[in-house]
Amino acid sequence: MKNAVTRFSFWMKSLQACTLAVAVCFSLGATDAGSRFNDLGHRLMCTCGCAQLLGECNHVGCPESGREREELKSAIAAGKSDKEILNWFAAKYGVTMLAAPTGHGFDLVAWIAPFAVFGAALLGTALLVRRWSVGKSLASPVTDAAMEDPEERERREKIRRETGSDGGY
Amino acid sequence: MAAFGSFALLIALALAAYNLLAGAIALRLIATGQPTAVSPERLADTARRAGIAGFVAVTAAAFALVWSVFANDFSITYIMEHSNRALPGAYKFSALWSGQEGSLLLWAWLLGIYGFVLRLTHKTDVKLYAYAGTIMAGIQVFFLAVLCFAAPPFALYTGQIPDDGNGLNPLLQYPEMVIHPPMLYLGYVGFSVPFAFALGALMMRYPGEKWIKITRGWTMVTWLFLTCGIFLGMHWAYAVLGWGGYWGWDPVENASFMPWLTGTAFLHSVMMQEKKGMMKSWNVWLIFSTFLLTLLGTLLTRAGLVSSVHAFAQSSIGNWFVAFMVIVLAVCIFTYVLQRKHLQSEHHLESLVSRESSFLFNNLVLLVACFVILWGTLFPILSEYVVGNKVTVGAPFYNRVAVPIGLFLLFLTGVGPLLPWRATSFRSIRRNFVVPVIALWATVIVCLVAGDTPWHDGAFDQGNFYALVAFALSVSVFTAILSEFLRGAGVISRQTGRNLLVGIWLLTRRNTRRYGGYIVHIGVVIIVIGLAGAAFNRNVESELGVHDKLAIGPYTLECVGFTQDSNLNYNSEYALLDVYRGGKKQFQMSPEKRVYLASDQPQTMVAIHSVPSWDLYVVYEGTNPDTGQPIIKAFLNPLVGWIWAGLVVLVFGTLLALVPSLSPATAALRVPAKSAPAEPALKGGSL
Numbered sequence: 001m002k003n004a005v006t007r008f009s010f011w012m013k014s015l016q017a018c019t020l021a022v023a024v025c026f027s028l029g030a031t032d033a034g035s036r037f038n039d040l041g042h043r044l045m046c047t048c049g050c051a052q053l054l055g056e057c058n059h060v061g062c063p064e065s066g067r068e069r070e071e072l073k074s075a076i077a078a079g080k081s082d083k084e085i086l087n088w089f090a091a092k093y094g095v096t097m098l099a100a101p102t103g104h105g106f107d108l109v110a111w112i113a114p115f116a117v118f119g120a121a122l123l124g125t126a127l128l129v130r131r132w133s134v135g136k137s138l139a140s141p142v143t144d145a146a147m148e149d150p151e152e153r154e155r156r157e158k159i160r161r162e163t164g165s166d167g168g169y
Numbered sequence: 170m171a172a173f174g175s176f177a178l179l180i181a182l183a184l185a186a187y188n189l190l191a192g193a194i195a196l197r198l199i200a201t202g203q204p205t206a207v208s209p210e211r212l213a214d215t216a217r218r219a220g221i222a223g224f225v226a227v228t229a230a231a232f233a234l235v236w237s238v239f240a241n242d243f244s245i246t247y248i249m250e251h252s253n254r255a256l257p258g259a260y261k262f263s264a265l266w267s268g269q270e271g272s273l274l275l276w277a278w279l280l281g282i283y284g285f286v287l288r289l290t291h292k293t294d295v296k297l298y299a300y301a302g303t304i305m306a307g308i309q310v311f312f313l314a315v316l317c318f319a320a321p322p323f324a325l326y327t328g329q330i331p332d333d334g335n336g337l338n339p340l341l342q343y344p345e346m347v348i349h350p351p352m353l354y355l356g357y358v359g360f361s362v363p364f365a366f367a368l369g370a371l372m373m374r375y376p377g378e379k380w381i382k383i384t385r386g387w388t389m390v391t392w393l394f395l396t397c398g399i400f401l402g403m404h405w406a407y408a409v410l411g412w413g414g415y416w417g418w419d420p421v422e423n424a425s426f427m428p429w430l431t432g433t434a435f436l437h438s439v440m441m442q443e444k445k446g447m448m449k450s451w452n453v454w455l456i457f458s459t460f461l462l463t464l465l466g467t468l469l470t471r472a473g474l475v476s477s478v479h480a481f482a483q484s485s486i487g488n489w490f491v492a493f494m495v496i497v498l499a500v501c502i503f504t505y506v507l508q509r510k511h512l513q514s515e516h517h518l519e520s521l522v523s524r525e526s527s528f529l530f531n532n533l534v535l536l537v538a539c540f541v542i543l544w545g546t547l548f549p550i551l552s553e554y555v556v557g558n559k560v561t562v563g564a565p566f567y568n569r570v571a572v573p574i575g576l577f578l579l580f581l582t583g584v585g586p587l588l589p590w591r592a593t594s595f596r597s598i599r600r601n602f603v604v605p606v607i608a609l610w611a612t613v614i615v616c617l618v619a620g621d622t623p624w625h626d627g628a629f630d631q632g633n634f635y636a637l638v639a640f641a642l643s644v645s646v647f648t649a650i651l652s653e654f655l656r657g658a659g660v661i662s663r664q665t666g667r668n669l670l671v672g673i674w675l676l677t678r679r680n681t682r683r684y685g686g687y688i689v690h691i692g693v694v695i696i697v698i699g700l701a702g703a704a705f706n707r708n709v710e711s712e713l714g715v716h717d718k719l720a721i722g723p724y725t726l727e728c729v730g731f732t733q734d735s736n737l738n739y740n741s742e743y744a745l746l747d748v749y750r751g752g753k754k755q756f757q758m759s760p761e762k763r764v765y766l767a768s769d770q771p772q773t774m775v776a777i778h779s780v781p782s783w784d785l786y787v788v789y790e791g792t793n794p795d796t797g798q799p800i801i802k803a804f805l806n807p808l809v810g811w812i813w814a815g816l817v818v819l820v821f822g823t824l825l826a827l828v829p830s831l832s833p834a835t836a837a838l839r840v841p842a843k844s845a846p847a848e849p850a851l852k853g854g855s856l
Contacts, residue, residue, distance in 0.1 A: 011394050051417070053564060060394075101552070106558075118574070128529070129518055
């Protein structure tokens with residue numbers, strides 16, 4: 001048992017070391033904002049009705065995207081922040097030009113709801129698993145003597161898994 | 170022919186209505202045991218035969234419409250609006266589903282085919298099939314009523330009949346459009362069958378899990394059709410729309426994806442019911458939801474509730490679909506409330522770390538993903554209703570919310586198969602997971618060294634970060650699945666004395682369902698790798714005169730000419746581009762732009778050169794009106810071919826899972842052992 005705990009601790013520390021190393025790599029060089037045009041171009045819609053992102057609109061002779069791209073370039077060159085640029089476009093062309101809901105007012109609901117549902121579902125599933133586990137231990141104790149032995153149980157599982165004797169997934 | 174078609178539809182409606190009423194009465198009489206003048210069994214059989222005759226009638230109607238297209242009968246409004254004389258033969262078939270009325274007729278016809286097969290195989294379980302057939306008839310009544318009264322495909326043109334029609338939408342004049350919609354519809358309509366069985370089994374309090382086994386094949390085939398339909402649509406969007414992508418999170422794309430997600434959840438959770446008798450209510454509601462989502466998808470496609478580029482089939486039949494969905498939901502809720510005691514099951518979980526738990530979490534993630542997509546699709550309507558502002562919910566929203574969920578699902582794809590049923594031990598976890606975890610971190614390091622860093626030009630790049638995680642998880646999941654194959658095949662190899670490849674084959678044949686499922690997972694992994702490649706897409710655009718050059722990645726494109734062509738259906742102009750790599754000419758590409766004569770609409774024909782590492786994707790965008798020279802846009806899209814290759818693997822795995830397994834004894838007979846079994850564990854194979 002002690003050995004198992006020691007080995008578990010070793011693997012956990014190895015995992016933490018790897019995570020730390022990757023995190024350090026991630027943080028390197030993340031200082032400049034050179035790709036703002038590309039980034040913002042993918043956060044705005046073309047207003048010509050093609051339902052494409054401004055950065056991807058490929059209509060030859062599109063009456064809108066050329067001018068809007070120039071406006072975007074000018075705004076970036078003027079030193080405006082991302083938020084200011086998006087607000088400016090929303091004010092000029094309407095909020096439908098923003099490719100995603102904003103983080104304010106009712107739009108916030110669009111962002112919160114998926115995570116709230118995910119959290120609630122995760123909690124619900126965890127509670128369900130716990131309830132089902134408790135129910136099992138109270139209601140029907142293991143009767144198969146062989147199953148009380150972890151080694152034997154594992155051996156059976158291995159047989160079942162490797163031979164596919166009981167079908168199914 | 171218009172009169173014949175209309176009459177056939179009315180006959181089909183009458184037969185479907187008889188099937189529904191007579192079937193319902195007969196099943197009610199059988200359930201209550203009331204003595205009657207007419208044997209309820211005979212009444213039920215007449216209902217079944219009416220269903221078969223209804224299939225013949227709706228087939229006649231579909232035939233009438235196709236005949237009218239080929240006969241250029243422009244007295245029928247639908248033909249006039251969706252075809253013309255110069256339309257090639259294959260596309261005349263696709264005119265059947267290019268418009269509202271025709272596509273609904275296709276739906277009814279496919280429903281008729283499914284119903285026909287179901288009714289012919291009724292001897293498998295006469296009573297359950299009678300219930301399912303009656304419910305299918307109810308669905309068919311709805312679609313035929315819509316066809317007869319709201320969207321008649323044989324409505325006659327009022328006024329002077331034109332000499333030629335308006336032609337088919339140019340977007341649909343592409344080979345894949347001949348098979349993409351039928352595939353998608355086979356998937357949509359096919360979910361009616363497991364729905365009918367689930368509802369029927371609940372109504373009749375069907376004992377045991379046999380209905381699950383009966384519907385398994387139907388559900389998998391349906392799921393396969395829907396999968397192929399979705400991917401064909403992606404490929405069509407990629408090859409025709411000319412924007413370099415294949416998935417735009419358009420509401421109609423989302424509508425096809427949602428039932429796929431719940432259908433996938435059903436295919437997984439149903440195993441819990443088969444093996445452990447758990448989640449009976451959950452499974453019933455999953456299949457109910459899947460069917461309702463197929464209706465919702467159709468509603469979104471047709472009713473114009475949300476803005477979509479798929480505007481070619483919008484109409485005002487939304488109210489019919491809303492009413493039908495309300496009726497279906499009411500019937501489902503009523504039946505469930507009435508019969509819920511029948512679905513009570515004992516839920517036993519021995520451990521949080523087990524196959525059962527992984528299925529629970531798998532279902533959780535799939536359903537949350539479905540909710541996210543439904544939420545994003547409907548939020549503009551909700552926003553307009555609540556605050557009066559219509560907002561756009563596009564790719565940035567889904568990339569931020571749905572992609573992480575998808576990556577978590579990919580993680581579960583690898584973890585699930587490694588966990589045994591009931592419980593596991595730390596030793597087992599370590600043995601099963603150590604290699605995949607090493608593979609994961611090794612991939613992260615290799616990707617970082619190779620330049621897939623989560624920053625770009627100094628700023629955090631979300632796309633690169635997701636791609637890195639996707640690559641690492643994909644390799645890890647692939648390693649996990651491969652190790653499962655190798656472990657099992659190793660035992661069989663030692664037992665039979667055959668090599669490892671034969672061991673893998675025998676292992677797979679012994680449990681096609683499990684190992685077919687693993688192959689499906691490998692297909693998913695390959696697809697994810699292909700999707701992750703989108704993070705590294707790049708493109709250049711330039712006006713090219715003759716002998717002008719355009720460089721992208723390792724390729725240089727040289728314009729050697731541009732020319733024009735025409736036929737009865739369209740005029741086209743295209744560029745001829747020699748493609749060089751390393752200074753040597755490799756191949757020639759000819760992107761094209763067409764203008765269809767009947768509709769006077771332009772259409773792009775993209776030139777694609779696909780190799781495993783990337784696609785060179787070239788679009789002829791037209792000519793500069795000032796210089797008269799062609800404008801060429803070239804994309805280098807890494808790993809796109811993996812998406813289509815993954816689909817092939819996925820289809821193979823699904824087909825394999827549909828093949829009955831050989832028992833270990835049969836498999837041993839087919840491949841005689843060269844030496845006596847030496848693996849002590851296999852002595853317990855019959856435990």
